Amino acid sequence: MTTRTGSPTPNALQITGLRELGMSLGFAGAVRAAVRLGAPDALGDEPADVAAIASAIGADTETLDRLMRALTSHGVFEEVAERVYAHTASSRLLREDAPVGVRYMVLWATAPWTWRAWPRLDEAVRSGKAVFPDIYGKEFFAYLREEDAASAEVFDRAMTQSSAITSAAVAATLDLRGVGTVADIGGGQGHLLRTLLEADPALHGVLFDLEGVVAGADPALRPGGALAGRTRIIGGDCRQGIGAGADLYIYKNVLEWDDDSTLAALRSVTDAARPGARVALVQNLVDDSPEMKVTTTMDLFLLLNVGGRKHTRRSLAGLMERAGIEPGEVRPVPDTSLHVVEGTVADAAAGTGEGS
Ligand SMILES: C[S@@+](CC[C@H](N)C(=O)[O-])C[C@H]1O[C@@H](n2cnc3c(N)ncnc32)[C@H](O)[C@@H]1O
Incomplete structure (x- = not known):
């Protein structure tokens, strides 16, 4: 099928694909929030009611349920019964005690500094230059070591985890x-x-x-x-x-x-x-x-x-x-x-x- 201008009608898969692409900042935010709240660590080997997980991590039950539901659509956690969640192979990788894990790689990819830098990607593409020094007033590694000890620690751990x-x-x-x-x-x-x-x-x-x-x-x-x-x-x-x-x-x-x-x-x-x-x-x-x-x-x-x-x-x-x-x-x-x-x-x- 074509539109009146003669271009092909986009199919539902393409529309969904692009909508997902546009929402991917939210996907990153959701997985970051789960890690920071400690949800993967609070859930053990047995499935647990969301109220129990919320109580263990000090979160609101209703909103934690919404976060967990959002993550299940990416294969991170599984809702095995209404409001009852179990680990998947992916969510286990986010635990602090995972022998081989990706917790710090996720925290690094979503580090606070990134949320001010991505919206300026168009500027970086125009100039061919980093936007970081303009936003934070220093070169990246100097800033990390001198001004943002938490992100520096996450970076080092992420590199070790990846290695x-x-x-x-x-x-x-x-x-x-x-x-x-x-x-x-x-x-x-x-x-x-x-x-x-x-x-x-x-x-x-x-x-x-x-x-x-x-x-x-x-x-x-x-x-x-x-x-x-x-x-x-x-x-x-x-x-x-x-x-x-x-x-x-x-x-x-x-x-x-x-x-x-x-x-x-x-x-x-x-x-x-x-x-x-x-x-x-x-x-x-x-x-x-x-x-x-x-x-x-x-x-x-x-x-x-x-x-x-x-x-x-x-x-x-x-x-x-x-x-x-x-x-x-x-x-x-x-x-x-x-x-x-x-x-x-x-x-x-x-x-x-x-x-x-
Ligand atoms: C992406 S990490 C890779 C770390 C490690 N090679 C690995 O694969 O896990 C980049 C490394 O380069 C180091 N680095 C950055 N600038 C550097 C510099 N000017 N001199 C030496 N090392 C530097 C960082 O501290 C970091 O450890």
Whole structure:
């Protein structure tokens, strides 16, 4: 069927799809509210009446029922009888005690700062620049560390939670043959480094991240920890140098700033490395991801906060070449949305390195 103007009549599915897209801020708000209220933690293994859940978390029964009902339409909780709710596999992932969970990733994606930034996406698309500094008066990471300790903590936990899901698969995909020292730059609290060191008792590691982040590094890596003897922890800005020699430099989901910052970070590697040292960029690629909706939206999220981006294979290879790193193989990390983009520090680009 066509309209009088000759264009096809939109079908009900398209209308619903776009209505859902328009309401997706509300979906995010609902899942954030459930986590903040503690609903997933209050509900145990047995189904419970909404009044009991409301009483446990100090919420109004009627309005909690409305929130739970809204979430069931996304498969988060199930209404098994009138006003009686049970966990689903998804709602269990939101519990604080979930062995592998997404609670902090949800809290991070919906952090308070995001609610003032998304409405200005059109502005960011026009200018190609972040809107964050204009709204909050500081660069994103400086603001997070200096002004918004709660969001900074959620960020660090979200990164650790996300690493807990992928570290084993990333470790299995990385080629560590001939590697004596591995440096994880922007390695957060060190989940991946810990996984690598635990898997290979001869391996030494460097954890590099911002001062405030490495202060909360995994206790196993810190002085007195089981892996401390094989770990060096360095706090700093990797765009200004990393001062650590290694055989393999990992950047996992770090090279997502503006291109100048990404280049500076890559050049810090070539400055510190010996010729032939290897680089592994572990990334979600916007041109090849099993989670395309998340990856492409995260690409826009990065535009808003740091003026950054998720990369394609080609854009990453171009930046590597400009930094003096010869791009190599690109391999998917099984069962994740990540790829490992390999590279080798070219002879002419390499600095003195400190050796390993
Ligand atoms: C998206 S997180 C990824 C963390 C970790 N690699 C992972 O995959 O879980 C980006 C990391 O880069 C760190 N970072 C941001 N700016 C940095 C800088 N200028 N120098 C070093 N690390 C930085 C952040 O603190 C954060 O830990």
